[in-house]
Amino acid sequence: MKIHSLLSLTVALLAFLSPCLTRLTPRVSFPMGSPGRHLTRFSSHDVSNTTTLLLSEGGDMLYVGARDAVLALDVSRKDAIILRNKLDWSPSEKDLEQCSMKGKKMADCPNFIRVLQFLNTSHIYACGTFAFSPRCTYINSETLTMSIKPDEGRGRCPYDPYQRNTAIIVDGELYTGTVADYRGNRPVISRHLSEGRRFDLKLDDTLGWLEDPTFISSSFIPDEEKIYFFFSEVGREYDFIDKFIVSRVSQICMSDVGGQRTLQRRWTTFAKAQLLCQADNELPYNVIQDIDTLPPAEGAPADDTLFYGIFTSQWSVNSGRSAVCSFRLNDIKSVFSGNYKVLNRDTLQWSTRVQEKVANPGECGLHNATDNALRFVKENFLADDSVRPVGRSLTMVSAEHNYNHLTVQRVQAANNRDYTVLFLLTDSGYLHKAVLLQSGAHIIEEVQVFEQPQPIKSMKLSIPKGLIYVGTSEGVVKVPTANCSFYWTCAQCVLARDPFCGWDPVNRACVEASNTQTSLGQDIDRGNVEETCTSVTLTHRARFGPNKLPAGELVSVSLNEVVRLQCPAASRLSQQLWERPNSRLSSDLYLHLGDGSLSFVATPATLGHYLCLSTENGYQQTMAIYHVKQKSSPMAQTPTSYTWPQTHSITTTQAMARPGPGMHTSVGTWPKGKATRQGETEPTLSSRDTQVITRQLSRNLTQWTKESGQKETKFREGEPLQSARGPCYVKELVVVSVLLVLCLSLLITMLFYVIRQRFHSRTAPQAGTPIIDSDRRTPVEQEAYSENQFLSKRNGKTPHSGQASGLGCNGALTGSNGHLPNMPI
Numbered sequence: 001m002k003i004h005s006l007l008s009l010t011v012a013l014l015a016f017l018s019p020c021l022t023r024l025t026p027r028v029s030f031p032m033g034s035p036g037r038h039l040t041r042f043s044s045h046d047v048s049n050t051t052t053l054l055l056s057e058g059g060d061m062l063y064v065g066a067r068d069a070v071l072a073l074d075v076s077r078k079d080a081i082i083l084r085n086k087l088d089w090s091p092s093e094k095d096l097e098q099c100s101m102k103g104k105k106m107a108d109c110p111n112f113i114r115v116l117q118f119l120n121t122s123h124i125y126a127c128g129t130f131a132f133s134p135r136c137t138y139i140n141s142e143t144l145t146m147s148i149k150p151d152e153g154r155g156r157c158p159y160d161p162y163q164r165n166t167a168i169i170v171d172g173e174l175y176t177g178t179v180a181d182y183r184g185n186r187p188v189i190s191r192h193l194s195e196g197r198r199f200d201l202k203l204d205d206t207l208g209w210l211e212d213p214t215f216i217s218s219s220f221i222p223d224e225e226k227i228y229f230f231f232s233e234v235g236r237e238y239d240f241i242d243k244f245i246v247s248r249v250s251q252i253c254m255s256d257v258g259g260q261r262t263l264q265r266r267w268t269t270f271a272k273a274q275l276l277c278q279a280d281n282e283l284p285y286n287v288i289q290d291i292d293t294l295p296p297a298e299g300a301p302a303d304d305t306l307f308y309g310i311f312t313s314q315w316s317v318n319s320g321r322s323a324v325c326s327f328r329l330n331d332i333k334s335v336f337s338g339n340y341k342v343l344n345r346d347t348l349q350w351s352t353r354v355q356e357k358v359a360n361p362g363e364c365g366l367h368n369a370t371d372n373a374l375r376f377v378k379e380n381f382l383a384d385d386s387v388r389p390v391g392r393s394l395t396m397v398s399a400e401h402n403y404n405h406l407t408v409q410r411v412q413a414a415n416n417r418d419y420t421v422l423f424l425l426t427d428s429g430y431l432h433k434a435v436l437l438q439s440g441a442h443i444i445e446e447v448q449v450f451e452q453p454q455p456i457k458s459m460k461l462s463i464p465k466g467l468i469y470v471g472t473s474e475g476v477v478k479v480p481t482a483n484c485s486f487y488w489t490c491a492q493c494v495l496a497r498d499p500f501c502g503w504d505p506v507n508r509a510c511v512e513a514s515n516t517q518t519s520l521g522q523d524i525d526r527g528n529v530e531e532t533c534t535s536v537t538l539t540h541r542a543r544f545g546p547n548k549l550p551a552g553e554l555v556s557v558s559l560n561e562v563v564r565l566q567c568p569a570a571s572r573l574s575q576q577l578w579e580r581p582n583s584r585l586s587s588d589l590y591l592h593l594g595d596g597s598l599s600f601v602a603t604p605a606t607l608g609h610y611l612c613l614s615t616e617n618g619y620q621q622t623m624a625i626y627h628v629k630q631k632s633s634p635m636a637q638t639p640t641s642y643t644w645p646q647t648h649s650i651t652t653t654q655a656m657a658r659p660g661p662g663m664h665t666s667v668g669t670w671p672k673g674k675a676t677r678q679g680e681t682e683p684t685l686s687s688r689d690t691q692v693i694t695r696q697l698s699r700n701l702t703q704w705t706k707e708s709g710q711k712e713t714k715f716r717e718g719e720p721l722q723s724a725r726g727p728c729y730v731k732e733l734v735v736v737s738v739l740l741v742l743c744l745s746l747l748i749t750m751l752f753y754v755i756r757q758r759f760h761s762r763t764a765p766q767a768g769t770p771i772i773d774s775d776r777r778t779p780v781e782q783e784a785y786s787e788n789q790f791l792s793k794r795n796g797k798t799p800h801s802g803q804a805s806g807l808g809c810n811g812a813l814t815g816s817n818g819h820l821p822n823m824p825i
């Protein structure tokens with residue numbers, strides 16, 4: 001065996017043993033088309049690139065900026081999105097010709113709408129790239145007609161449809177951050193549509209105001225009368241590193257009218273500061289991807305406004321990871337009111353200012369200030385301090401998912417406490433719903449919203465309607481923020497830890513917490529089923545009693561046959577465990593397979609009852625009961641169907657009594673959605689399978705359709721459950737023994753290596769590097785891998801081989817970046 005593979009295994013082990021590495025696995029997964037999460041979609045053959053979204057005040061109308069068109073979609077119906085109006089707005093043949101003559105790709109020359117904002121109660125202001133010659137227009141929001149001939153769009157909209165920009169209209173004035181030239185190297189933050197004595201304003205061309213920025217977002221804070229812009233740019237203050245990217249927040253005052261001589265028609269209130277998403281002794285997550293504003297809770301001061309941002313890293317050690325950080329408005333304000341750096345124009349070096357402070361940069365109301373003061377403001381715009389995240393730590397880190405968009409909502413739970421819920425979009429097209437707890441982030445679920453990777457996408461949350469809209473080139477998708485009825489037992493409802501959902505003990509249903517007055521069973525912080533669902537506290541032992549074990553599902557076997565018993569997972573966070581009444585499952589006789597199933601050779605000693613238990617968060621439930629019996633006649637292969645004795649009831653608890661709401665849907669169609677996705681090493685089952693098996697338990701033991709992931713054996717109604725491959729058992733036995741021997745020798749060698757490592761080397765290898773590639777797998781891994789391959793193929797995805805790279809740390813992080821330059825941040 002190669003030394004290399006042992007080494008990497010040791011690393012993997014060390015990574016697993018590391019104290020705070022918790023994996024952020026969504027508890028439940030809904031791949032595209034899952035019945036438990038029904039999505040409403042709008043797409044049309046003559047509409048494409050539906051990526052700019054604007055939601056009407058009441059949330060009944062969704063305006064969409066698409067390619068060569070603006071759409072008005074009626075989203076007030078629950079089950080449909082209806083196209084109300086469409087405005088075609090495309091460049092002429094001549095424009096397109098010129099665009100392609102200038103060397104642009106024809107596919108990038110149409111008019112991609114990039115600005116879509118309400119101007120007033122009757123009109124929308126829209127701008128598009130218009131064949132690399134941006135234009136803007138006024139659109140009547142009722143009739144969707146263009147009312148005035150198009151405006152010039154320079155400085156309001158990018159030329160290139162792939163360039164990011166931001167725009168916001170406040171009091172009829174348009175504030176934008178975009179590039180203002182064809183080549184894309186004149187970035188500007190500016191104000192347009194100003195009237196009367198107010199002038200349109202822009203940034204001075206002074207060196208260093210913006211350094212090759214990527215604009216992300218802008219936010220208006222009414223109490224401050226300020227607009228905040230978020231972007232990333234080259235951090236010239238760190239001139240010792242080539243092209244070090246920093247994330248920034250910048251501000252301008254709405255009252256700004258520019259200076260009288262100095263800074264005429266230029267911002268006098270522009271200031272910028274670094275946003276730092278970094279844990280102590282870690283490399284910073286320095287590249288901002290998206291940010292959303294969480295207004296303060298009712299009654300709290302505006303200073304408690306929070307900004308939740310997604311950040312990724314410029315360095316490859318952290319590639320594929322993303323972090324969420326939150327920043328408090330108060331902290332941003334105090335950084336802007338502190339000291340500023342100065343740029344030495346000869347050496348182009350930034351330093352902390354030493355000369356006397358003549359004015360307060362970033363202060364509103366400087367229009368009457370002296371030239372001296374304005375000159376000072378013009379030179380001092382980069383705050384000396386950085387804005388640090390709330391609690392000086394990262395809110396959440398995901399090692400497995402590259403998040404790119406988020407929205408945030410405060411949700412009042414049944415206990416009247418507020419919880420922060422994040423909706424995060426992954427590059428692979430899944431929407432994650434995460435609740436932030438004291439103990440870290442908990443991902444309640446993931447829902448697949450698009451299939452192909454999308455270069456441009458956007459997301460809008462409608463809090464009053466409880467809906468999220470995602471716009472991509474595949475169309476617009478409407479996702480309800482929760483579907484509580486998916487959880488059909490109290491235990492499932494509580495284990496989900498979804499602040500939107502609680503268990504109604506009267507109607508025995510998991511319901512939306514905001515829709516009901518009754519006191520609901522819910523425990524977001526701990527997810528404690530035993531305390532919350534008082535009627536399901538019985539353990540399986542108490543339920544069945546030592547002598548009252550029910551017969552279970554009958555499995556008829558011949559002696560010496562290899563039996564494989566399946567056990568569905570209750571969720572992706574549950575662990576499966578097999579038990580036999582009055583006897584232990586010795587590892588000499590039983591093989592626990594990666595998918596939770598149990599394999600053994602039928603001998604007189606192994607006949608009898610088997611229970612599969614699923615444990616999640618300290619709560620245990622029975623997922624399956626089998627009775628393995630010797631076939632009466634070894635020749636007869638007649639399928640045996642076993643019916644639960646009508647008199648006996650294990651359905652005494654809520655956990656099993658109520659049939660799930662989706663019971664009538666065909667179970668047989670489900671296993672397609674059983675997802676094994678990238679980064680998963682074990683084939684996990686989506687929780688829908690639980691319903692399948694629960695139904696089996698609650699009704700009787702018929703109709704259970706279950707696909708074995710590995711052998712594609714189908715266990716249908718009345719068929720014996722184990723794989724009936726009579727005479728191959730010798731082979732199986734040999735395989736099992738070989739596996740055992742291999743495992744043991746591997747373990748010993750590994751121990752040896754760990755010890756050797758300790759003595760011979762001081763520098764621990766990098767944890768979290770992908771370790772296992774196909775020719776370095778142990779036989780067990782190989783099996784898990786091929787199983788994974790199989791499931792992945794069924795899902796049309798290539799599996800991810802980096803087992804240990806799927807580990808991240810939430811809350812306080814410990815670093816492993818010893819080899820990299822330390823940032824003086």
Ligand SMILES: *[C@@H]1O[C@H](CO)[C@@H](O)[C@H](O)[C@H]1NC(C)=O
Pocket residue numbers: 035036037038039480483484485486661662
């Ligand atoms: C919610 O879940 C139930 C049960 O699985 C399903 O029947 C229903 O269609 C789902 N509703 C939505 C809107 O996804």
Ligand SMILES: *[C@@H]1O[C@H](CO)[C@@H](O)[C@H](O)[C@H]1NC(C)=O
Pocket residue numbers: 048049051112161162455456473
């Ligand atoms: C427009 O959509 C197509 C797919 O339909 C995609 O390939 C292209 O990148 C999109 N362009 C923009 C600018 O979003």
Ligand SMILES: *[C@@H]1O[C@H](CO)[C@@H](O)[C@H](O)[C@H]1NC(C)=O
Pocket residue numbers: 119120121122123138
């Ligand atoms: C909204 O703005 C448009 C364009 O300036 C103007 O024609 C229209 O009268 C305004 N509507 C209202 C209600 O102020």
Ligand SMILES: *[C@@H]1O[C@H](CO)[C@@H](O)[C@H](O)[C@H]1NC(C)=O
Pocket residue numbers: 367368
């Ligand atoms: C400041 O400027 C405003 C107009 O910009 C003017 O109305 C006001 O009188 C000025 N105040 C002082 C103290 O000069």
